[in-house]
Amino acid sequence: MDITSPEYAAELDWQDELAGFRDRFVVDDPGLIYVDGNSLGRMPKVAFEKLSEAAQAEWAGGLVRGWNEWIHVPTRLGAKIARIIGAQEDEVIVCDSTSVNLFKLMMAALDHQKGRSEIITDDLNFPSDLYVMQGCARLREPAARITVVPSKDQIHADVEAIADAIGSQTALTSITHVAFKSGYMHDMKWLTSLAHASGALALWDLSHSVGAVPLNLKEANADLAVGCTYKYLNGGPGAPAFIYVRRDLQEKLLSPIWGWFGERKPFDFRLQYEPARGLNRFFAGTPPILSMVAIETGVDLILEAGMDRLRKKSLAQTEYLIQLYDSLLAPLGVALKTPRDGSVRGSHVSFGHPDGLRIDRVLIEQMNVIPDFRAPDNIRFGATSLYTTFGELREGVLRMAKVIQDKTYEQFGIEELAVT
Numbered sequence: 001m002d003i004t005s006p007e008y009a010a011e012l013d014w015q016d017e018l019a020g021f022r023d024r025f026v027v028d029d030p031g032l033i034y035v036d037g038n039s040l041g042r043m044p045k046v047a048f049e050k051l052s053e054a055a056q057a058e059w060a061g062g063l064v065r066g067w068n069e070w071i072h073v074p075t076r077l078g079a080k081i082a083r084i085i086g087a088q089e090d091e092v093i094v095c096d097s098t099s100v101n102l103f104k105l106m107m108a109a110l111d112h113q114k115g116r117s118e119i120i121t122d123d124l125n126f127p128s129d130l131y132v133m134q135g136c137a138r139l140r141e142p143a144a145r146i147t148v149v150p151s152k153d154q155i156h157a158d159v160e161a162i163a164d165a166i167g168s169q170t171a172l173t174s175i176t177h178v179a180f181k182s183g184y185m186h187d188m189k190w191l192t193s194l195a196h197a198s199g200a201l202a203l204w205d206l207s208h209s210v211g212a213v214p215l216n217l218k219e220a221n222a223d224l225a226v227g228c229t230y231k232y233l234n235g236g237p238g239a240p241a242f243i244y245v246r247r248d249l250q251e252k253l254l255s256p257i258w259g260w261f262g263e264r265k266p267f268d269f270r271l272q273y274e275p276a277r278g279l280n281r282f283f284a285g286t287p288p289i290l291s292m293v294a295i296e297t298g299v300d301l302i303l304e305a306g307m308d309r310l311r312k313k314s315l316a317q318t319e320y321l322i323q324l325y326d327s328l329l330a331p332l333g334v335a336l337k338t339p340r341d342g343s344v345r346g347s348h349v350s351f352g353h354p355d356g357l358r359i360d361r362v363l364i365e366q367m368n369v370i371p372d373f374r375a376p377d378n379i380r381f382g383a384t385s386l387y388t389t390f391g392e393l394r395e396g397v398l399r400m401a402k403v404i405q406d407k408t409y410e411q412f413g414i415e416e417l418a419v420t
């Protein structure tokens with residue numbers, strides 16, 4: 001059967017055992033092709049209910065009395081996320097942004113790794129990770145050295161070069177597990193074991209992995225990790241991130257931010273800081289409770305669907321995107337910027353075109369398709385398999401091909417947008 005036909009996509013949707021989950025999300029405009037759940041996930045319907053319940057009963061009604069319950073929310077939610085990433089329930093908490101959590105863990109690791117002063121990363125990493133790393137490096141005395149291992153094709157990481165770069169001076173490897181542009185997925189267990197063999201700690205950014213690909217931090221023996229909740233976990237705009245520290249390391253590391261929520265007895269209001277036991281020392285200030293109510297609804301849906309089923313569908317969807325690319329986009333000169341090998345691919349596919357930004361704008365403003373654009377030329381299509389349909393992927397690629405064929409993007413300027 002012709003893979004570009006509507007019947008083919010309809011058949012794939014018919015066979016989809018997770019299809020029912022789409023109804024659990026708000027889909028206001030059925031004509032909208034939303035392939036940007038890898039940036040901001042759709043809203044779970046139950047989030048409306050839970051948020052208004054929490055606002056009315058707990059905030060408006062309970063007022064400050066709510067804190068006796070709310071105080072436990074970041075650890076309770078962390079325990080649920082732990083199940084998704086293959087960690088133990090006391091190894092994950094929800095707090096702050098991914099960037100702030102990276103800062104806390106990088107500083108803690110550098111402090112712990114006395115006598116070692118190098119951080120190894122790669123150039124597929126997210127810029128914020130690198131910025132935070134640069135900020136941490138200059139806070140050390142003498143400054144820590146950062147080695148950024150380049151990718152040869154900007155699609156696959158050069159893992160051999162990363163392996164070679166890790167040495168006796170390496171304090172920390174800090175790598176994003178699924179790369180935000182190309183979707184390349186690292187071998188967490190292998191790289192972690194290499195870091196350990198050299199006496200380094202391994203920190204993983206799971207922002208494009210959690211809820212997208214199965215993770216097993218315990219099996220990988222990962223030391224440290226952070227991740228977003230507003231992408232595949234569907235936790236809502238600006239929802240706080242999570243932080244993971246392996247149990248045996250928790251008492252050995254100190255957060256660089258000595259806030260009262262990370263203090264042993266915050267409500268004793270003592271004037272001298274003493275770190276809380278365990279992972280709680282990585283809290284800083286008051287947690288955003290309403291955001292956490294929303295995150296929990298997204299996390300519950302992922303747990304219900306199960307990561308194995310989600311991965312199976314996600315792989316089928318990214319494979320289908322690549323087949324559609326071969327038939328419809330490659331003949332128009334579009335490049336594939338994502339690995340063809342599913343075993344090293346996350347849940348999004350990037351298409352490269354020199355006019356990518358303008359094509360992205362036409363898709364959003366005229367064609368009712370929402371992908372996103374990542375400079376210099378990547379148009380990303382995310383498969384958020386709880387709600388993305390095969391029909392949507394087909395329609396999104398068809399509309400993109402039409403924009404390129406008709407050159408409608410030539411009417412658009414390339415003035416800078418605040419958010420792409």
Ligand SMILES: Cc1ncc(COP(=O)(O)O)c(C=O)c1O
Nearest residue numbers: 097098099126128176180205207
């Ligand atoms: C891989 C990765 N790391 C870090 C961040 C930054 O997250 P935050 O803005 O929550 O600090 C992002 C944001 O998209 C990301 O994709």
